[in-house]
Structure formats: structure tokens, C-alpha cells
Amino acid sequence: MKPNYCPKCSGKVKKIEKYVFECVLCKRKEYINPKPTNAIIIENNKGEILFAKRKENPKKGFLDLTGGFINPNETMEQSMMREFQEETGGKLTELKYFGSYPGNYFFQNENLYVVVACFIGKLKNKKLMAKDDVEELFFVKKSDIKFDKIAFEPLKYFLKDYLKNKK
């Protein structure tokens, strides 16, 4: 995302550093930072991985892991639990941090920088129902994962690292 006008005084903004813009009138600085998001890998007892088919754009119809954006005043863990419940109706018994992956999210004709906090989880209840921005939920055999159908680059890296560690 590249700001064009100052939200405070509507003055023109100019780039002063790689990720810093400044208003030419009031000197307000705009720092470009990624938005935190999260995603989770969950396996069933057959060792298959849970995927969510996206109901909405961006990347409608592509495969996603459950997860989403963080709300104000939430921890990464709380937001992961909330997103998972909103999208599947399910609950998690275990949540383990795996690592983070930066990426881009194209929305409303803008590129948002994101950084995805990635978790590994265990399911409490087996019964899941696609809700919210999820069209369908299903488990996929590790060898059948189609990486070209995965919605976002950071998730591909997350899945590949996860599968590598599993071997």
C-alpha cells in the first residue's frame, strides 16, 4: 500500500525512506508495516491436513488454511482460537507456535503487507462445519496437496516447512 494523501490534512505525501512516507504540509509520517494474521495446520487421525476453500475474494475458490486477521487487543493465540471457531465451529485443545511467514494480500485493489503467525493445532471436537468466509472444509492427504491451488504464498512455505519437519 502506498499512501497518496495525508489522512490528517489531505496534503501530498512523499516517500522519505523505503517504508516511510511524510506529508509535505504537516510533516505527519506514515510507516508502512505489515498486518499480523494467522493460520493453522491441523491433522486428523489419518494424518491428513485440514483445508478451507475460500468463499470470498481475494482468491475465491482457492485453498486456505483456517485463520485470519487479528482483532485489536487480541493475542495471536486468542485470535487463532477465535478465527478457527468462527470458520469451523470447532475447538482446539492444543495450539503450538510454528513460525512466521511474510507475504502480500491483494484486497480492494491494494496490496497489503501481511505477516502470518503459523500454528499447529489439535482438534477437540471432530465435527466441523464451514462457516464465515469458508465455502467448504475438508482433509487432504499430505501427498495429494496441490500447491498451485493454495491461495497465499506464505501458506505454501508454511506447509512445505511443516511437511519437511515431518519426514
Ligand SMILES: [Zn+2]
Ligand atoms: Zn498532513
